[in-house]
Amino acid sequence: MKRRKFIKTTAAAAAATIGMPYILPTGRLFARTNSRLAEHVVFVLFAGGVRQQEAVGMQYLDGSQNERIPGNIMYNMLTGAPPTDKIVYGTDANLAGEIPIPKILNTTLQEQGTLFKEMRATQIGHYGGLNVALQGNTLYSQGLKQKPLNPTIFEYLRRHGGIPASKVWFVGNGIGNSVPLLNHSLHEDYGRLYAANFIAPSVTFSSIGFKHLANAKVYHPEHELDPVYKMKYFLDNNFKNAAQTIGGIGNTFEEKQDIKKFIEATFEKTANNIQIRPPVSGGGDLETIGYACEVLEWFKPTFLTVNLNNVDGCHSNFTGYLRALHRADHGVGFLWDFIQKDPVLKDNTIMIVMPECGRNLNPNPILDHNDWYGYDHSDANARRIFGMMVGPNVPSNSVIGSETNPKGHSVDIALTVADILGLKDTVANVGLVAGNSRSLFDRI
């Protein structure tokens, strides 16, 4: 009898062990495929189209306006001397932009980490470029105003890494250009329930956000919200139609309450003008970075992507582009400094920075108020981009690739993030990332 009981118990335990991975709600089937390189990843989509000549080329006006004035205007990120003449990118004094914004970081990110000096963007449009970075796939069939066709890195992490929704964030620069669509794909095996929590602070915490969201009635979670959800559950059970675009993204009840508290607290900080923001701010990308810091501080996310876009003014205003590029560098420096001051994130976060596309070699005919030409993004030069990683396990003071020997693609980011969080092989084995994509760590 004892022997029979022993066999029965052993068989049940074995069946449970085998069956367990298949019933996990996270969809996690196997153990991590490699050890984590850091517990947190911050990906700065240094987006809007950054011309390589003004970025890692450090050519300032020399490479664009026939003015022999080179220099580095991204001196938090890159190592190099700033321009010495015709300073227009700083803050205003007697002349517009004449005072360069002081450095935030004593050691540049290039010196602290690895610079991929010459990468290639797979797409040279904004939305296509963002999709490539987040999906890890070239996906030329991806349409505008269409949710990603293949899973995003957010979904890979949540499904295969079992990461809760409130630990995966996408902070957008706004709601234009289909940016809000990027938090999850329409892929049948992934989708809404594995999405990132998206927020566009420039809208959520704007005057219209205050008008329609800031005065929420507070309901008791147990006595009021609990019956609401129970009734909703009953009503939903009686209605079988569903779509990927309705309903929640898998935030638990507790996570939802936490996000509501975050939104409420951030409204209060914004009303009192004490929200986190870089020393020089004034709207746009730098405000977005400030709110990304609020998200980092509150949720300590495993993965956060923040999207910038102000440099895209380069189509018609080259001076504005230089100012935006200088400010984006200021924002990234501030973000890294903020991470290093946070006791949880410090020394445990890898930051990746990459534009989604570059800009043209030759200008368009549009002149700005300084008689400088604008640049679009449509030629081969627009495929030239850079990338940067900094944090634990990233080689310091390392420069990879050159103009004649490019290393890395924009399609590499998804696998790189997966690599850092221990899921590289799992994500690669799903078979939906591009065949030529690699983790940037494998390019070093």
Place this chain on the structure above:
Amino acid sequence: MKYILYALSLLFLFTSCQPEDKYLYEVNEVDVLPVNANKSKQKTIEQFVSILHANLFQKALSADEMVEIRKVIESIGDKELAYEILISNFMNKPGVIIPPDEDMRADIDEFLVDTYKRFFVRFPTEAEKAYMRNFIEADPNVTAELVYFSFALSNEYQFY
């Protein structure tokens, strides 16, 4: 005698099975579907918000406000959460028209019929009515406002 028995057996054998009469009532066969199965189109954010406002305030939302609300809803990825915050804001505004709790509890069935008609544009089934009635009766914390809240958050309310 023997032959008579054989004859009777044969008689019973041939008369025992009668062809079944077929009645034709001239009614078409139909598949039985849930009462809400015809709702297959998802509301846009604008449609959802303007209908929600009309249901709660019984007056139309201005075009400007509708555009503003669409933007703030788009700015939050978890739409369920975004709508929850929006509805909480609506509930905090003056002018929301919700039946008093006493009226709801005085005639729960009538309240439920009205609520289903208001939000789902249909009558509740007997099963729905029974469940909701029992739920409301069993929990003194359930107010008409919370019932409205749950209907506004439901998936069916997202479709028409």
